[in-house]
Amino acid sequence: MGKHDQPTINNYQKTTVKFALSASTVAGVLAFSNAASADTYTVEPGDSLWHIAQKFNTSVEALTALNGISNPAQIVAGQTIETSQPAQAVAATATPAAPAKAQPAITYTVKPGDTLWDIAQAQNVSVEDIIKNSKLTNTDFIYIGQELIIKPAVAAKRPDPIIIPAVTYIVKPGDTLWDIAQAQKVSVEDITKHSKLPSPDYIFAGQELVIKPAQTIKGGILTITAETLASETNLTIANAQNAIDIANHLMAQEGFTLEGASGALAVAERESGFNPEAVNHSGGVAGVFQWSGWSNMINGNRWSKAEARTLSLDVQLKLVSTELNGAFTKVKDIVGNATDPKQASLDWSLYYEGVALTDPQTQVSIIEQNAQKWYDLLKDYVDFDGDLAVPIDVNQGPYSTGNTYTAGNCTWYAKDVFKARMGDWWGNAKDWAANASREGLRVDDQPVANLTIAVFAPGSAGADATYGHVAVVIGVSGDTVTVKEMNAAAGLGKTSIRTIPKNAASYIHMDY
Incomplete structure (x- = not known):
């Protein structure tokens, strides 16, 4: 975080509030070679801690927790708040390299x-x-x-976990939990649970609610879209998205290698074709991995461990995690560290599905071929540097099924990040600032990391000479801005990161 413009200091008694970098700042994108002194801000009449936190790209929670502020609603005009801590001198670094590849025996x-x-x-x-x-x-x-x-085989070196901060909301006068839940597209129950509210009937202005809790991404994440995957296979777009979600869950949440995830995909394809609503009533099994106990208990009752008896993929992925971290830890150890997708498919079928390799329903040669197929299809779409480090919306997973922009373009990617918080019909990139402003969003020359879209006029900073360009702001440092964009240096459908002059674009603010 670079220095902010420092307002005039009034001659009041100064109370210094120490502050650490906001959790929403994307780690590893920018590093600075020179130490910087701390910045300060003097509270003005009408200010609130929330407004100050927004101005300096942090949170009320960070300011209050680090500085012992017992009541965030009580700050006084003339109070001096330190808005950044001195940065340590560090060498400039690039985005961390992807983990070393696994080597077979x-x-x-x-x-x-x-x-x-x-x-x-x-x-x-x-x-x-x-x-x-x-x-x-x-x-x-x-x-x-x-x-x-x-x-012996050498396992791939695991990347460092990526911490995705929580998505939060500050209660405003007149808000109700129902209104907030509707606006944020979550349930009242979710907000109550994540925010640990004693009662959903009482919230107060200035209170910080957790819309989506923080996440730890332990492995890589897939950047391929459902449309692209469907075009490469015989899957529908919906089932292609399910396959992506299964692989992302295993890699990102459970730390699986791509080889291990590919093996599990091969078995899911055999069991259900990636359809979470697949049911075999005679066998009493259902779901993407055909768990027992759905309509009878002939084969046991693994559905008893699910948080709900619904055929949704979300419930089933949580069931996978419950089992991998409970009775099936052996599967997580063996398949999670796999270096060969074919062997991973056999191990998942044997140890997770409980089907002997000699049983004809295992279809050994088919799942081995499919495991290799999934690995070959997905290996060029694994991102280890934190694509999910822009946690703007509360919905998980790609937004491709509701994305109104052309897949693979810069506009599609921005919509995929901000989802329902931005318009569906803003047109070409060059028109976004005007259309966003018309819908009431703030557009100015002040970028904020993770909360603004950079809009480039045609020809500006390499933008298309006819249509312009848009990108997601992920870092701000003085007069430069770091953006993540699609259909730029990496080409159609792929993302890349670069640093641009701050004045090369205008910025749409999405923090509403």
Whole structure:
């Protein structure tokens, strides 16, 4: 966070309030090479802590918690608030590189006349290494056709978890929990639960409510759209989206490798075709992974662990997590760390579905082929640098089924980020500022990270000479702005990040 313009300091008694960087600031996008001194702001008549937090891109919670403010509704004119802490001098850094790729095991099949010594010499390893890697119990005996492990598989290095801050809302005079829930497209029950409200009947002006809790993204996340995936497969767009959501849940929430997630997808495809409403009444099973206990308990009752008996994908993904972190931790350990999608499909089928590999319904060759298919389809669409670090809307997952803009374009991506908070028919990028202003949104030259859309006039900063360009602001530092955009340097349907001059665009504010 760079320095803000510092207002004139009035000659009042100064009370310093210390402040740390807002949780909504995207980590790792910008780093600064010079230390900066703290900035301050003097409270003016009519100010509220909420307005100050909005002005300096932080939250009321951060200001009150860090500074011991017992009542956020009570600040006084003339009070001096420190709006940034001095930055430590750090070297400028780029976006972290993606994790190292997994490496499969190197194996050797014993041929007539082979000895361990000969094999070790030919493979440039020691006899001891082969014995250890292959777990040989009788080092004096190997046989023709035996598979020896020369070098064990190397798992992919996991990326550092990405922390997505909570989406919050500050109660305004006249607000009701019902009105807020309707505007934010969530339920009253969700707000009550996330905000830990003792009663949904009482809220007060200035109170901070949690619309969507913070998330920790443990692995990569897919950037492919449902339309693109559907065009590459025989799936409907709806089921393609379900496949994406399953993979994202396993990777982002449970820390699976793409290889492991691909194996699980192959089994889900076999079980349900990615349809969460698939039901087999005779077997009593239902859902994307055909859990038992839906219409009878012939095969057990795994549905008893679900938070609700509804055939929604959201409920089923939560059931997956409940099981992977409960009775099926072995599956999470084996498949979650998989380096081979084919083996992952067999392990998921055996240990999670409980179907023996010798059982014809396992369809070994088919799920192996499909696991490799999913891995090959998705491997170029895995993002490890935090695509979800712009947590603007409360809805999870891509918004492609409700996106009115052309898929893969810059306008589509901005809509995908801000979802229902922005208009469906703002036209070409160059027209967005005018149309947003007409709908009552603030448009100015003051960008705010995670809360503004940059609108480029035709030809400005590389924008299309006819249609202009839009991007999502993810960082602000002095006179420069960092944006994330689609259909720019990376091409149609892919996102990229760059830094632009602040005056190269106008900015639509989405914080309403």
